[in-house]
Amino acid sequence: MSQKPPAADVVKEPSMLKQKEMIEANYERLSGAKAQGRKVASTFVPGNLNELIMCFDLANNLPEINAIQNGMRKKSGMLIMEAEKRGHSEDVCTYVKADLGMMAKGNLGPNGKPLPEPDVLLLSYTGCFTFMKWFELVREQYKCETLMLHVPYEGEGHATKSMRDYVVKQLKEVVIPGLEKVSGVKFDIDRLRQYLRESAKAEDDFVWVLESAKRRPSPIDAYFGGVYYIGPIFTAFRGTPDATEYYRLLRQEIAARIAQGQGPITPEGDFGQEKYRLVVEGPPNWTSFRDFWKMFHDEGAVVVASTYTKVGGLYDLGFRHDPDHPLESLADYCLGCYTNRNLPSRIDLIEKYVRDYEADGLLINSIKSCNSFSAGQLLVLREIERRTGKPAAFIETDLVDPRYFSAANVKNRLESYLQMIEQKRRGASPRAAA
């Protein structure tokens, strides 16, 4: 049980303030784009081509991030209802509905200013079929250029040379010419190399941060804290000196925590004693994010590794953006993100995390409105239990639909799971004590 006093305000470290500034600046850049004559690209997080987008001076708008921001600001419920009013079913991905609802309600960004209409929709990842449908709806609304990069699914658990060649060919023949046309800027491969060089620097520090969770106690929470740590590198900042600086600051802070033997920092202050180490699969719930996190740290449960922090790239398995092979490394990046992996390789990865991070077990947060990614999660759970002998459990919430977050139910399952771990650790027969 945590003994920390309740903090009125969220505790912020320099890296957090830095990220906050970066996000705010990006939203300002977006809302001021048209006034400054800047063109706007919309694209998705998994397998995004931020470095390439920057080569054309395009402002980068990420609809998923807008949905998350609206979720955390408790606005998504109203937006989702708006989309449903317009005929989108209750079962549709709630990121999509939050975005469509936002468009219907004046397309106001988190800074309260209207987001610009996109000049190009860049669909650079096709592992989520919903993305394709989502952009069809957005295209219908804005009648803008759409560029589709087809990324083959790693059905065999790895990318082949022909897959990579196929992606590179599309970059050369469809994506780059398309972006040149929309932006009026000529493609400069050396500019791309420079961005990629910057990306790789940030990626090194990012991996160091993630792997710091192998220590006991873990100085970070790799899920609830992790979603902040992935912010810059998964979104509109990868390849910028800002991102590099963010990860340098973050690494410094975490090194300091390690030196002092401290656990993760939470919105309520320092983490108490580390009692449980978990691996988590699935995105977090955003609408009750702070309460959701609190349920974990109140129990002394720290997440030491998560798959969600790999949806924008599996850097910890060694991938780096490579200035010497710019287009090829962009292809590898798109092919290799977590969501493009098949079930067996996802299971292998989770197993590796449970072992490498000395976790007590696996917790799956299954997303009610994400049919494609939630499929097979029970199989993952059984297989991990079988391979590692560690207990696994299932909770169900949603991304940004507040109606699908039942705090009592989640807390009940989580506490049951943690007590189950505790009971297994003791391994005592119930009759033994008597």
Add this chain to the structure above:
Amino acid sequence: MRCFIGIDLGSTTTKAVLMDENLEILGRGITNSRSNYDTATAVTKQEARIGTRFTLFRKALESQARNGRAAIEAVIGDLERGFRLEQFLGQLEQLHQACARHAEDPRLADKKRAVAATLDEIFRRLRAEAPAMFAKGAARRSDFFRDNAGSRFVQIAEGLAKESGLAYEDLLHVYDKSIIEVESRVPEDDSADKFARGFARMTADGQAAFEPAALKRALDAALAVEIEETYVVGTGYGRVRLPFPKEHIRSEILCHGLGAHMMYPATRTVLDIGGQDTKGIQVDPTGIVENFQMNDRCAAGCGRYLGYIADEMNLGLHELGPMAMQATKVPRINSTCTVFAGAELRDRLALGEKREDILAGLHRAIMLRAMSIISRAGGIRDQFTFTGGVAKNAAAVRELRKLVKENYGEVHINIDPDSIYTGALGAATFARRAVN
């Protein structure tokens, strides 16, 4: 005597189990959860202590070796009826006082005297008929004061209102306010007194085989034992409301797993269907939970579903099972949505289906959903223990047996008549384990 208590705060009822240090169950208590968990906890604990006194009394009688089992049961039964009658009369008195106070409501100013007189008459009749309610072989509507007193109050009030020219609603209003007040109050623990008065009510029937003095000594001995609350563990949905430190609180999943193991040590899979959730639990040979699944945000197919159906059909919850057992065929009903249950029911009645058959179909639908939850928790292993309020329902059990056989073949199925106490039993066992 060191005692260990487990309390299970469910959405419908609150249960307590009291055990000694050898894990022997001495007393159980149950009460409706009301919307007041603190009171429910205190009441159920008090009930478990009363049960413990009866157990101690039984043991004292057993030590008098010459008495046979039948004679002991006769004494216990007799004393219990007398005790429960005294308890009922005490609660009736409290209710009467509360009603008298609420009759002072300014709203009723112009008919104050008529209301007071009618209330006096209602309670006079309730007191007069109480002994018959607790007579040997009498069937009571429920174990809870609210149900037993309430149903008769309403009936008597309805008749008297007509005679005295009062509005029935006025009397009902007074009753509603008063019963809530009485139920939110923790009754004072005067059980020794009630035991004495219950003892005085004992009939020749119970005393036949005993010397009155020996009987009295045995009761005094049972009442003299100090019941020490050595450790209490709470579980169930209301557990966060318990005024306990965190170490005294366990998840109901663990408590149900351990409780089922305590009842049937060979249990490997547990199904618990409670008021608002359904749980499938796998336990290892020592009762440790290995895996579990439960319903998510939707409570379709839980006990509350049957409660809703009963309300819709104007039946008591306990009448559903027997009626469904009369079915001649089981129609296929897919929906287990509690909200749609009423519509489903009326639709089928309109189509000319028999009530008995529809009920059987609804019971099957609940069990199909339970089977889906269990299969997600890893399926059914031998032995299989079914617990929770729904385990008392014969029609639900019949459908479950069929489905288990169809899907898993021959599996030994355990159903304990006291299975409603499974969670509390697990909690009490945790309490015992917490103290060495």
